[in-house]
Amino acid sequence: MFAVDDSLHRASPIHGGVPMVVHLHGGEVHSSSDGHPDSWYTSKGEVGSTFSSQNHIYINEQSLLALWYHDHAIGITRLNVAAGLTGMYIITSQKEQEFLPVGLPLVIQDKRFFDNGEINFPSVGILPDYHEQWCPKYYGDTILVNGVIWPFFKVLPRLYRFRILNACSARFLVLSLDKPGMYFYQIGTDGGLLPQPWNLTSLTLAPAERADVLIDFSGLRNGMSVVLNNSGPTPLPSGDIYQMPPMTYDILKFIVDEEEGYREGLVEGDYVSDIDFSSLLMDEKPLSKEDVVAVRTLSVVEWDDANHNPMIFTLDNHTWEDPIVQKPVEGTTEIWELVNLRINVHPIHIHLVQFQVLNQQSFSSLSYESGNCSLQVAYGENGSCFLEPAKDPYIYQRGWKDTVITWPGVVTRVIIRFSQRNGSAFGFDPSEGPGYAWHCHIVDHEDNVMMRPFVVTPNNTLAALVFLYRHSRKCTYHLLWK
Structure with a gap:
């Protein structure tokens, strides 16, 4: 329906047809059913590099909530969503x-x-x-x-x-x-x-x-x-x-x-x-900073020309094609510090998991980018770039989230456990398949590589219990753990 921009990294079938792949936004699903951006397919039979099947499986073993689904093909998501490939679930x-x-x-x-x-x-x-x-x-x-x-x-x-x-x-x-x-x-x-x-x-x-x-x-x-x-x-x-x-x-x-x-x-x-x-409400274990095993500081950056026109967007100074850096271990808890270095707001969506916003803290972007100060924070100690103490999230950022607004010149911290919300193992192996994505949900930015892959690493200490859980629906993870 729309003009396709060949200057972008995008799904490029040789024989024509519209590349597409459905993503259930907010869904806890195996990565082969997550709508990986490179898992696209066309009516002509062409497929992306991580394609496995057009049939996706949603087991729906999560909280009572409203999800939604939309296209997620690499580089043309904005076109397919504008064309109408969107719905609520x-x-x-x-x-x-x-x-x-x-x-x-x-x-x-x-x-x-x-x-x-x-x-x-x-x-x-x-x-x-x-x-x-x-x-x-x-x-x-x-x-x-x-x-x-x-x-x-x-x-x-x-x-x-x-x-x-x-x-x-x-x-x-x-x-x-x-x-x-x-x-x-x-x-x-x-x-x-x-x-x-x-x-x-x-x-x-x-x-x-x-x-x-x-x-x-x-x-x-x-x-x-x-x-x-x-x-x-x-x-x-x-x-x-x-x-x-x-x-x-x-x-x-x-x-x-x-x-x-x-x-x-x-x-x-x-x-x-x-x-x-x-x-x-589900029987959920609260997320605690005491359980955090890693803190990742991740930049949110817009790269402009000399006239301040946007040219490209990145997360963590990487594009979609760069090697995978984020490899969280299944069942563990991490804090992601999303550092917005530019003047625009970016809504950041993380696939597979729900998270909670810990706090937000404004800082001096100019001093930070000039290398004159630090954003290093450890358990409440302020880095030298910060302009104020960390503040509680706005009311619309509270509760369980899968998308968070990151404000310009602000570090937004989210706490994530790579498991079901109640701490149980997923009913599938999240370490299998092509992996997941996190990205800006302004889809025009997402299509201009403001998206990064991540994979979940198996947790060997839980492997035996998780194996039993995933292959026997007669028991729950909680019973096995006890």
């Missing part, structure tokens, strides 16, 4: 549905269109002598929800559950409701349910992030309406919201209709406090 249970409905998905995207209705995607790059078609960020001037432009939705004057996904290529969303006194009761993040709801007047979502929310329409009379608004500047944080296309402010209109209001998504009971969230 919800894991639920009978127990959850005794308390809560599955909820209604709100998949939010922005696009541009030609007058004939075809999608308008850039065909000339920002630096055409360097990148023929690639542009650093694709922003639409039209907002879609579930594929519909500026829809309306009829509701009863009751409490509803919504599963919100920012499926935009580059746009950050700052969502609010236009009626004073109305809130989002956020009950879940990327990684599933929270122990208790957060009462929020606004909700910040980077591309790829999800929010599980309740909205209470019970105080509204028949015929009244509420608009879901967006005030996220482009780019974040330096953009001017007053320069945004006017039609990107409004996303969705809710209309109270006591006769025709939609009944799916209704929450039983009149108050959020009536719901027992604790009974729905």
Whole structure:
């Protein structure tokens, strides 16, 4: 559908066809089913270097949460996602549905269109002598929800559950409701349910992030309406919201209709406090810094030309093709320090695992890059580059996550255990197959090599127990461990 930029490292079939491979974002899956960027295939029968099968297996042995799936072919993800290869994937249970409905998905995207209705995607790059078609960020001037432009939705004057996904290529969303006194009761993040709801007047979502929310329409009379608004500047944080296309402010209109209001998504009971969230949470072991076996300091860098036009993006000063550096041991816990050295925000997604944000700490980028100070931190001791003590994460960065916003001039620290959330071994061997990826989820950046591979190393001390667990579904890892 769109112009393909041959200047990028990309899937390049000889006989034509569109390379693609599905990635279940947030899924705990074997790497052969993870949508490895080099595992692409085409309708002509051509495949990438790590291809094994078009059939992917999702065992769904993880928390109750909303995942999503999209294309992940190397170098053309932005094209396939803009073309429509995106959807939501919800894991639920009978127990959850005794308390809560599955909820209604709100998949939010922005696009541009030609007058004939075809999608308008850039065909000339920002630096055409360097990148023929690639542009650093694709922003639409039209907002879609579930594929519909500026829809309306009829509701009863009751409490509803919504599963919100920012499926935009580059746009950050700052969502609010236009009626004073109305809130989002956020009950879940990327990684599933929270122990208790957060009462929020606004909700910040980077591309790829999800929010599980309740909205209470019970105080509204028949015929009244509420608009879901967006005030996220482009780019974040330096953009001017007053320069945004006017039609990107409004996303969705809710209309109270006591006769025709939609009944799916209704929450039983009149108050959020009536719901027992604790009974729905997994038996999870908390992540602890005492268990950390490695701290990795990883840079997030944009390389510009003399006029400050982006040319290439890197993570840890490497591209996708460079040798693998990150090789965590299965079952162990690590801290990854994501050091954003530039002026733009980057949402970083790590495949396979859920993690927690420890803290964030601003530093002097100029002094650090000049080699005049250090970012070395050990258990709370400040390096000489830091401008402040480490701060708790913003509320929208708390809970279990698979994507985290890294702010410019800030070190964002996440703690990761390479296992299931409750500490059990995965129901598959994560050390097998082509491995996994971590990358910026502005897909235009991801396609310009802001993506790195990692592999999971077998843990020999657990090998026998894990072997028994993976080959016998009669026991749990916890019982074997005891």
